[in-house]
Amino acid sequence: MINYNKMIFELSNSERIGYSLPREKFSEFHINQLSDNLLRKKELLLPEVSELDVLRHFTNISIKNFGVENGFYPLGSCTMKYNPKINEEMAANKAFSNLHPLQPTSTTQGALEVYYNLQTYLSELSGLHEFSINPYAGAHGELVGLMVIKAYHEDRGDFKRKKIIIPDSAHGTNPASTVVCGMDVVEIESNELGRVDLKKLKAVLNDEIAGMMLTNPNTLGIFENDICEITKLIHEAGGLMYYDGANLNALLGKVRPGDMGFDVMHINLHKTFSTPHGGGGPGSGPVGVTETLAKYLPNPRIKKLDDYYFVENSSTALGQISSYFGNYLVALRAYTYIRTLGKENLKLVGPYATLNANYISKALRTAYELPIKGYCMHEVVFNGLINKDNDVRTLDIAKRLLDFGMHAPTVYFPLLFPQAIMIEPTETESKETIDDFINVMHKIAIEAKEDPDKLKQAPTKTPIRRTDEVFAAKMMIFSYKDYLEYINNRG
Amino acid sequence: MFKYFPHTKADIESMLKTLNISSIDELFKDVPESVIFNSDYDVPSFMSESELRNHFAELSKKNQELTLFSGLGIYDHYQPAVIDAVTSRQEFMTSYTPYQPEISQGTLQYIFEYQSMIQTLTGLEVSNASMYDGTTATAEACFMACAVAKRNKILISSTLNPNTVNVIKTYLKYKELEWDFIAEKDGVVDIEDLKNKLDKDVAGVVVQKPNFYGIIEDYEGFADLIKANKSLFIVNADISTLGVLKSPKEDGADIACGECQSLGMPVAFGGPSLGYLATEKTYVRKMPGRICGYTHDLEGRRAFVLTLQAREQHIRRSKANSNICSNQSLMALFATIYLSLMGKNGLREVNNLSYQGAHYLYEKLLKTKKFTDPFKKPFLKEFTLETNIPKEAIQTALLEKGIFGGIGLDVFGEQYEGLINFSVTEKRTKAEIDNLVNILEGLS
Numbered sequence: 034m035i036n037y038n039k040m041i042f043e044l045s046n047s048e049r050i051g052y053s054l055p056r057e058k059f060s061e062f063h064i065n066q067l068s069d070n071l072l073r074k075k076e077l078l079l080p081e082v083s084e085l086d087v088l089r090h091f092t093n094i095s096i097k098n099f100g101v102e103n104g105f106y107p108l109g110s111c112t113m114k115y116n117p118k119i120n121e122e123m124a125a126n127k128a129f130s131n132l133h134p135l136q137p138t139s140t141t142q143g144a145l146e147v148y149y150n151l152q153t154y155l156s157e158l159s160g161l162h163e164f165s166i167n168p169y170a171g172a173h174g175e176l177v178g179l180m181v182i183k184a185y186h187e188d189r190g191d192f193k194r195k196k197i198i199i200p201d202s203a204h205g206t207n208p209a210s211t212v213v214c215g216m217d218v219v220e221i222e223s224n225e226l227g228r229v230d231l232k233k234l235k236a237v238l239n240d241e242i243a244g245m246m247l248t249n250p251n252t253l254g255i256f257e258n259d260i261c262e263i264t265k266l267i268h269e270a271g272g273l274m275y276y277d278g279a280n281l282n283a284l285l286g287k288v289r290p291g292d293m294g295f296d297v298m299h300i301n302l303h304k305t306f307s308t309p310h311g312g313g314g315p316g317s318g319p320v321g322v323t324e325t326l327a328k329y330l331p332n333p334r335i336k337k338l339d340d341y342y343f344v345e346n347s348s349t350a351l352g353q354i355s356s357y358f359g360n361y362l363v364a365l366r367a368y369t370y371i372r373t374l375g376k377e378n379l380k381l382v383g384p385y386a387t388l389n390a391n392y393i394s395k396a397l398r399t400a401y402e403l404p405i406k407g408y409c410m411h412e413v414v415f416n417g418l419i420n421k422d423n424d425v426r427t428l429d430i431a432k433r434l435l436d437f438g439m440h441a442p443t444v445y446f447p448l449l450f451p452q453a454i455m456i457e458p459t460e461t462e463s464k465e466t467i468d469d470f471i472n473v474m475h476k477i478a479i480e481a482k483e484d485p486d487k488l489k490q491a492p493t494k495t496p497i498r499r500t501d502e503v504f505a506a507k508m509m510i511f512s513y514k515d516y517l518e519y520i521n522n523r524g
Numbered sequence: 525m526f527k528y529f530p531h532t533k534a535d536i537e538s539m540l541k542t543l544n545i546s547s548i549d550e551l552f553k554d555v556p557e558s559v560i561f562n563s564d565y566d567v568p569s570f571m572s573e574s575e576l577r578n579h580f581a582e583l584s585k586k587n588q589e590l591t592l593f594s595g596l597g598i599y600d601h602y603q604p605a606v607i608d609a610v611t612s613r614q615e616f617m618t619s620y621t622p623y624q625p626e627i628s629q630g631t632l633q634y635i636f637e638y639q640s641m642i643q644t645l646t647g648l649e650v651s652n653a654s655m656y657d658g659t660t661a662t663a664e665a666c667f668m669a670c671a672v673a674k675r676n677k678i679l680i681s682s683t684l685n686p687n688t689v690n691v692i693k694t695y696l697k698y699k700e701l702e703w704d705f706i707a708e709k710d711g712v713v714d715i716e717d718l719k720n721k722l723d724k725d726v727a728g729v730v731v732q733k734p735n736f737y738g739i740i741e742d743y744e745g746f747a748d749l750i751k752a753n754k755s756l757f758i759v760n761a762d763i764s765t766l767g768v769l770k771s772p773k774e775d776g777a778d779i780a781c782g783e784c785q786s787l788g789m790p791v792a793f794g795g796p797s798l799g800y801l802a803t804e805k806t807y808v809r810k811m812p813g814r815i816c817g818y819t820h821d822l823e824g825r826r827a828f829v830l831t832l833q834a835r836e837q838h839i840r841r842s843k844a845n846s847n848i849c850s851n852q853s854l855m856a857l858f859a860t861i862y863l864s865l866m867g868k869n870g871l872r873e874v875n876n877l878s879y880q881g882a883h884y885l886y887e888k889l890l891k892t893k894k895f896t897d898p899f900k901k902p903f904l905k906e907f908t909l910e911t912n913i914p915k916e917a918i919q920t921a922l923l924e925k926g927i928f929g930g931i932g933l934d935v936f937g938e939q940y941e942g943l944i945n946f947s948v949t950e951k952r953t954k955a956e957i958d959n960l961v962n963i964l965e966g967l968s
Contacts, residue, residue: 038826041637041864051865052604054873058954059880064768064872067879067902071740073770077868078644084606087864091610091634091857098615098630108620115528116618119573125608128584133594134794135935136928137919143586144793154567169656169795172837172849180698206849208842213667215700218842256554287552292559311854312631313621313653313814315796331694352694356597356659356687356783357794372579375570378526384548385529391551392539408551432626441624446838463530464539495626497821505817505831509805511650513640516818 035496037093042513044090045080051087078514097496098312099440105466107393109412109443109455110204110252112282112304119373120307120366129365134357138343145342148335148358151368152319155300158371158379159281160291161321165330167359171279174299174318175210175246177331177354181297181322182244182273183214184329184351194243194271200229202253202447204279207246216243223449227253227405229263238266244273249293250283250410252447254390254455264294273297273326278318281305282459283387283411286380296323305382306367317363333358385460386411389467393456396471400478404450411459417452418478423485427452430477432499433491437473526570591956592791593885593922593929595906595947596736597658597685601764601874602951603788607861616857621814621850625829626821631853632828635816638860645766646780647773648802653814653830654851654859658783659688661799662730662760663695664812664846665781668803669728669756670701671810671845672778677702677725679755681713683735686936688760692730711899711908712741715749722753728779732760733769736933738906738945739899740769747776756807762786763800763859765904767871772802779803787862789855798855809835812846877950878905881957885948888961894968898943906947908933913967915944921963929960 065072082090099106106113124130132141152164168174179197186194197211198219208218219237224230228251245267249257257263264274276290276298282305284290290298302308303316310316322330328349335358336345358364371379387410394403394413401415417427431441431454443455458467480487492498510519525532531539540546552560571579592600611617615630622628622635635653642651655661666678678696680689682705696703702725707717713731722729729750733741743759750757759777761769764786772780785797803811809832817831837844866874882905889895895909911918915932922929929947933940948957 040633041860042640045867050867050870051606052602052867052870052873054602054870054877054950055953057877057880059884062880062883064876064879064904067740067768067904070742070744071770071902072768073766073774075647075771075774077767077871079641079866079868079871080864081867081869082864084604084865087606087861088610090864091861092613094630094633095610095613095615096630097627097633098619099624099627100614100616100618102614102618106620111620113618113620116614117528119576121612121617123576123580126580126584128587128589130790130792131589132587132793133590133592133600133791133928134598135594135596135931136588136590137923140588140590140923140928141793143583146583146586157566160561169660169852170848170850172847173656173660176698176847180694183698205836205838205841205844206847209837209840209844209847212842212844213695213847214698256552258554258556261556261558287561288555288559289561292561309617309854310620311852312616312619312628312857313853314850315656315852315855316850332690352697353687353690354660354694355691355795356657356797359794360796361793362790363796369576369580371567372571372576373573374526374528376565376567377570378529379565379567381526381529384551385531387551388531388536388539388543388548391543395543408553410551431624435624435627440620440627461528461530464535492626496629497626497825497827498823500625500821500827500829501819502829502831505819505829508818509650509808509831510818511636511639511805511808511815512643513637514643515649516640519818 034093035096040513041080041090044082044086047081049081049083051082051084104438105462105470106440107442107456107458107470108440109457110279112457112459114307114459115461116307116309117370120369123369124362124366130362142342145335147365147368149337149342151364154371155319155321159298159321160289161298162324163327163330164319164321166319166364167331167355168299168318168320169355169360170314170316171299171301171318172206172210174320175206176213177320178275178297178299179210179214180351181326181329182275183216185273185326186243193241196241197243198237198245202227202251202449203246203248204252204277207277227251227255227449228257229259231259231262234266238270240271242270242272244275246275246277248277248280250280253405253414254409254412255405256410260293280411283383285382287383296326302363302367307370308363308366315360315363317360382460389458389462393458393467393471397474400475412455412457415454416450418481420482423481425481425485425488427454429488429491430454433477433488435492436494439470439473590926590928593927593946593948593960594931596931596945597687597783598791598794599786599947599949600791600951601786601788601949603790604865606865607788607858610861611854611857617854622830625827629828632816634857634860636818636828638856639816641860641863642800642802645763646802647771648780649805650808651800651802652811653816654856655799655801655813656852657797657799659691661781661801662688663692665758665779665801666692666696666728666730667846668779668810668812669758672807673727673755675725675727677727679704679706679721679726679729681706681731682708683713683737684730684732685736711737711739711901715745719749722749722755726753726755728756728758730758730760734762734765734904737899737908738903739901740904743775765875768875784859787859789858796852796855798852798859810845813848814851874950875904878948881948881952882907885946885957892965905949906945908943908945910942911944917967921967925963927960
């Protein structure tokens with residue numbers, strides 16, 4: 034029922050229930066024995082519905098979503114690869130999901146082995162010495178990685194290093210994480226090829242630089258070919274190199290961040306290691322560091338002695354950044370993925386992803402403006418249509434794609450190009466799917482010329498059409514309670 | 525061939541031909557030769573699906589599933605079967621952040637419903653789309669208080685869970701903000717000490733209920749003191765307990781935050797779970813994270829969108845209030861389904877059943893004369909006792925019978941020596957509780 038338009042609260046009918054709880058065992062006690070001043074007075078506005086009501090409601094709203102199994106999902110920088118079913122089956126294993134994090138380690142050796150081995154695999158795949166899987170997401174990993182950098186400098190008694198160099202092409206989380214970590218951002222402009230400008234980099238180096246954050250390939254999908262020079266310059270200036278793992282998928286099988294001279298990095302397990310995005314989380318953002326920096330990794334740590342795994346809290350750690358071991362069941366999915374692919378197939382991830390992106394780049398450049406020539410890595414960025422007549426903008430192209438049953442690419446990012454369209458096909462897409470996408474993109478380019486209104490009106494085949502975002506920001510209706518008040522006031 | 529990679533040899537050849545190259549390696553020509561990884565990874569070889577299942581079956585044997593009488597932030601509540609059935613739908617599980625509202629109404633609508641439920645439970649006007657967990661939500665609440673009050677110090681109650689305290693301290697330390705502790709008195713936060721420590725630098729005051737010991741604190745008089753000092757009152761509360769306990773709004777809180785794992789989520793070795801954060805609309809522009817709002821499409825149909833995005837990192841970059849990018853969306857769906865199933869009556873029953881079991885166990889343990897209550901304060905589903913029995917003896921005896929409980933609080937610090945925690949949810953049967961008491965009664 035694609036036209037289904039109820040909120041769960043609107044199905045409510047008092048006295049209906051959707052649960053079955055054990056019967057009372059101890060009637061001599063009752064919550065009303067708590068003194069009145071501790072209990073809530075205000076009635077709760079929660080639905081009262083049957084079990085089937087709940088299932089139908091959520092099933093009906095689910096079909097208004099678009100998942101990786103619906104169709105092509107070329108969302109740049111997000112690595113929307115297939116999320117294997119076996120990962121889910123393993124994560125649903127009660128022998129893992131029923132473990133309390135405070136249980137004695139003698140009763141959680143299997144869980145700890147998975148955690149420890151994943152740390153080891155990530156180290157090997159990235160060329161860094163040690164990992165912590167505690168950070169909950171990519172942005173959380175960035176924050177923790179920056180804390181490592183800050184802890185390192187302060188530990189050496191060098192308190193003036195509080196500046197982090199970030200290229201203007203970086204993800205917004207980079208500068209935001211820097212500020213949350215109590216440091217300042219030094220932004221440097223990219224050169225005309227979209228890469229780090231060595232001259233401009235040299236110009237900002239001094240003894241206040243704590244380090245540099247870099248995505249490589251960068252957000253334009255371009256490999257920073259001066260990477261060895263960049264890391265050398267930063268190291269000579271006394272700073273550390275941070276690798277934003279957002280685009281690691283391009284390099285898997287080909288290049289390891291540690292080998293390029295990076296000291297600290299995070300990995301998005303929900304990108305490169307196939308764990309589901311979940312509509313915006315839970316993700317997982319493990320942080321890896323060099324041997325020198327390992328002592329700063331956050332508590333608790335998982336270690337191994339002989340064949341026994343144990344939990345350690347170290348006084349040299351930067352502190353604690355999560356309640357326990359991060360999003361453990363997400364990590365377990367990534368472990369499953371690595372074991373499924375094995376060393377043989379992990380080698381193919383980056384090359385296949387890169388082949389697909391270049392194939393798209395080549396096929397679309399006759400209709401779409403390719404601002405940076407040459408080979409791209411796992412994703413390609415266009416700057417809207419070549420033919421800019423008819424005022425067809427990137428947003429219109431993105432919305433029209435939805436009508437063809439494909440997810441839109443990332444749009445208006447990176448900020449370097451005003452009409453940016455960022456396309457990332459990933460290695461799990463077939464040539465047929467990619468050819469279909471290419472055909473659709475060309476069809477859209479022709480429509481832009483012949484029937485631009487079709488694009489301006491798009492999408493028309495989706496559950497809803499373009500939304501009124503100004504109304505949302507102005508009215509600030511954030512809950513069902515707000516909604517009821519709005520309806521009442523409207524009369 | 526490999527099952528996740530659809531390219532055939534012919535596909536690859538044809539694509540290479542289109543690109544006028546002879547091997548994929550040529551695409552990596554920008555990569556300096558010196559950093560190309562030419563060796564084999566030192567990770568194990570691939571596994572078939574059945575090998576993988578066998579491997580996990582072996583690993584599972586090294587774990588021990590126990591009957592849980594343990595809590596301290598992570599509770600073993602009943603998990604309705606409906607939840608897994610819905611959250612495993614690929615439309616929810618595999619989709620990205622709902623930046624394209626036309627094809628994301630499923631995600632956006634449940635986030636709106638989630639926000640509505642957190643709104644009613646906390647009593648505050650606006651909830652965001654969720655945070656990583658209760659500890660980081662509380663740390664972000666502290667940042668938010670500093671941004672609103674334009675001050676730089678947080679007062680932390682000594683009765684907060686030490687995990688939460690540790691995370692707050694890490695966040696504040698690196699952001700170069702300050703903190704101080706409010707002393708505890710008889711197991712609850714001491715209002716006299718609060719009075720002494722409220723000064724013009726204090727941006728916010730963080731308390732927790734039920735607190736680390738399981739005690740339901742009463743914040744009568746707190747809000748007035750804190751508001752008079754122009755600081756913000758932050759109440760951390762286990763969301764499930766707000767089905768019966770006074771809401772943060774009724775406590776006079778400006779910000780409510782905490783853990784949602786108690787809404788039927790698996791204990792999951794600590795994660796993923798879910799943090800919530802709610803506040804009044806006056807402060808919404810300083811609130812971190814995503815917020816979903818109600819609107820309509822151009823044909824007038826009901827629609828939901830992410831709104832007030834100008835607060836967030838992808839727009840404001842270094843000027844954003846927080847670096848948070850994601851929410852724990854799928855876990856917010858989990859919470860929404862749980863609360864839909866339970867409704868206000870179910871939530872009340874869960875709390876009552878947990879209350880009953882916990883109080884039954886409490887009375888029984890006191891009767892053994894081997895445990896005493898150092899606090900004698902009201903509690904809900906978990907409580908703290910003092911004993912002379914070594915905690916190792918308790919743990920060993922219980923583990924032999926497949927039980928985990930009676931956690932020695934000194935794992936969180938020496939000051940807690942001799943104190944142990946018990947937690948009882950509606951899942952624990954009378955037989956399980958009696959068995960626990962019998963085992964403990966035999967110890968000395």
